[in-house]
Amino acid sequence: MKNIKWVFVIYSLAAVAAMCGIGVGVGMRSIPVAAISILALFFVMGNGFKTKKKMREEGLL
Template sequence: MKQIKWSLLMYAILAAVSIMGIGVAIAEKSLIGIAGCIIALIAIMGMGFKTKKKLRERGEL
């Protein structure tokens, strides 16, 4: 059985919440909210990929 990588799971959950936030911001017609959620999504996804690369380089993935 594979070990759960909790940090990667947390990044995935946060990215999903950011995507939902974009939808809510669109429904509310909030350009600031849309922009904020998109920026948050890009930052979270970047950190997740960076963490995954580090884990792969250390052989933990």
């Protein structure tokens, strides 16, 4: 439990929320909601991978 990187937990929960948003958008047959959720997913996952790379280069992982 002491080795948990909380920033990655937050990124993963945000990515799951974006994926749920895609499902909601499809269920509502709303293209804007689905599109915004897809963009949010790309943004969140991209930032997560960028943060992981930065932390790996700094020796924090």
